[in-house]
Amino acid sequence: MFKPAALAASLLLALTAHAHADTELTVYTALEVEQLKPYQAAFEQQNPGITIKWVRDSTGIVTAKLLAEKANPQADVVWGLAGSSLAILEQQGLLQPYAPANLAQIGPRYRDAATPPAWVGMDVWAAAICFNTIEAAKQGLPRPTSWADLTKPVYKGKIVMPNPASSGTGYLDVSAWLQHFGEAQGWAYMDQLHQNIGQYTHSGSKPCKQAAAGEFPIGISFEYPAVQLKRKGAPLDVVLPSEGLGWEIEATGIIKGTPKLDAARKLADFSASPAAMALYRENFAVLAQPGQAAPFAELPADYEQRLMKNDFAWASGNRARVLAEWRKRYDGKSEPLPQ
Numbered sequence: 001m002f003k004p005a006a007l008a009a010s011l012l013l014a015l016t017a018h019a020h021a022d023t024e025l026t027v028y029t030a031l032e033v034e035q036l037k038p039y040q041a042a043f044e045q046q047n048p049g050i051t052i053k054w055v056r057d058s059t060g061i062v063t064a065k066l067l068a069e070k071a072n073p074q075a076d077v078v079w080g081l082a083g084s085s086l087a088i089l090e091q092q093g094l095l096q097p098y099a100p101a102n103l104a105q106i107g108p109r110y111r112d113a114a115t116p117p118a119w120v121g122m123d124v125w126a127a128a129i130c131f132n133t134i135e136a137a138k139q140g141l142p143r144p145t146s147w148a149d150l151t152k153p154v155y156k157g158k159i160v161m162p163n164p165a166s167s168g169t170g171y172l173d174v175s176a177w178l179q180h181f182g183e184a185q186g187w188a189y190m191d192q193l194h195q196n197i198g199q200y201t202h203s204g205s206k207p208c209k210q211a212a213a214g215e216f217p218i219g220i221s222f223e224y225p226a227v228q229l230k231r232k233g234a235p236l237d238v239v240l241p242s243e244g245l246g247w248e249i250e251a252t253g254i255i256k257g258t259p260k261l262d263a264a265r266k267l268a269d270f271s272a273s274p275a276a277m278a279l280y281r282e283n284f285a286v287l288a289q290p291g292q293a294a295p296f297a298e299l300p301a302d303y304e305q306r307l308m309k310n311d312f313a314w315a316s317g318n319r320a321r322v323l324a325e326w327r328k329r330y331d332g333k334s335e336p337l338p339q
Contacts, residue, residue: 023050023263028066030059030168031080031250032205032224032283039079039279043270050263058203059085059168066255070094076258077267078119082168083249084175086119087112087316095119096254098265100272102289110249110288119253120272121288123280126247126307127173128223129239130208135217144218146242147177151192160199160207161220163334165323168248169204169222174326175315176246176308191329200334212236224283227298238298244308249288 031039033056040052055075057065063085066075070092078086089095090112099116110121129150131143141158144150150159162170178186198216201207207219208226212234226238252271254264270276277292286304287293295301 023260024053025050025076025260025263025267026053026055026074027077027079027267028055028062028075029078029080030057030062030082035080035283039276042275042279043267046270046275047263047266050266052267058166060164060166060171061202063088066094067092073255073257075255076260077255077264078251078253079267079271080122080250080252082172083110083119083121083251084171084312084315084319085168086251086253087312088319089253090118091316094256096256096258096261096264098254098268100265101269102272102274105274105289106272107288107290111251119251120268121249121251122271122276123250123284123288124247124286124304124307125169125172125222125224125250125284126245126286126303127169127176127241128208128221128226128245129241130211130219130221130226130229131237131239132211132214132217132235133237134235135211135214139217141217143237144239144241147189148243149241150196150218150220151189152196155196155218157196157198158216159193159196159218159220160201160210160216161197162204162207163200163202163331164326165331166202166337167204170200171315171319171323172222172246172248172310173220174322175318176244176310178322179311179314180244180246180308187325187329190326194330194333197330197333200330202335202337208236223285223296223299223303227296228283230298240300240303240306245306247307247310251288 036054059082095118097116097118112118164170164174205225208221210216211219212229230236252268258264277287277289280287281294285293285296285299
């Protein structure tokens with residue numbers, strides 16, 4: 001005999017079982033907020049039964065959080081964090097090496113060199129100067145063309161840049177200057193630049209947003225917000241300093257000990273896949289998979305060739321020492337940390 005109550009109960013049981021069958025991955029990231037939804041949607045569409053729970057903050061804060069949780073990791077995967085940060089996690093034994101399905105297509109300079117790798121790159125972001133042409137004209141400021149130009153007295157109090165302790169963009173700047181100029185000259189350069197800094201922010205994109213809004217005429221940032229804001233009509237000139245560009249690779253890694261290893265591997269596979277590269281291509285002009293990027297009209301054709309040499313081992317191995325020295329010298333101009 002048909003029993004509606006029994007049928008309803010069985011359907012509820014089936015739905016409950018399906019809900020419990022879903023795997024929720026806790027994913028730590030420093031991706032820009034607007035990138036999270038499309039990346040998540042594409043991954044979950046290809047991997048029904050796996051959902052993402054994001055934990056997002058700036059690079060330095062995410063890195064510190066992962067290190068603080070070393071004894072009791074809360075993340076399953078890192079998707080979209082600086083390669084130098086992932087190198088630190090690797091040194092601390094926090095990453096589970098894994099070779100994603102598309103590894104052979106990833107450029108050697110854009111992944112961990114070990115076999116299997118502890119982390120695999122996604123896309124490159126590089127330093128850029130966001131120059132507000134309208135505010136500069138009002139204030140009689142010339143357009144800078146080099147890092148050296150930013151030390152000129154005419155820019156006193158006119159520049160904002162990210163704090164390297166909290167921002168991956170800030171650290172790639174500092175690391176690049178120290179590697180390119182040499183430590184003595186690099187610190188001497190930053191001493192001069194500091195005289196012209198109005199504020200150090202805790203976000204890599206914020207200086208460009210502040211420049212776009214006219215709060216400061218010059219923001220040291222990276223090319224992603226510069227291009228996006230310019231496309232929206234902001235009066236920005238995207239300046240790529242003549243000495244070369246500090247850069248980082250956004251990358252993916254699996255946290256060692258995750259109880260959701262199979263699902264984590266699927267995310268790592270997706271992150272290195274052509275489908276993911278198509279998403280990254282919308283935001284970045286240089287991808288970890290050579291030949292997949294599309295040129296940006298706002299950037300020169302030789303953009304990738306302008307990247308400075310970046311020793312990830314040096315950047316990660318010296319990070320604590322460099323940040324301690326930076327804080328001692330310059331932290332007085334940092335904006336308050338958010339509560």
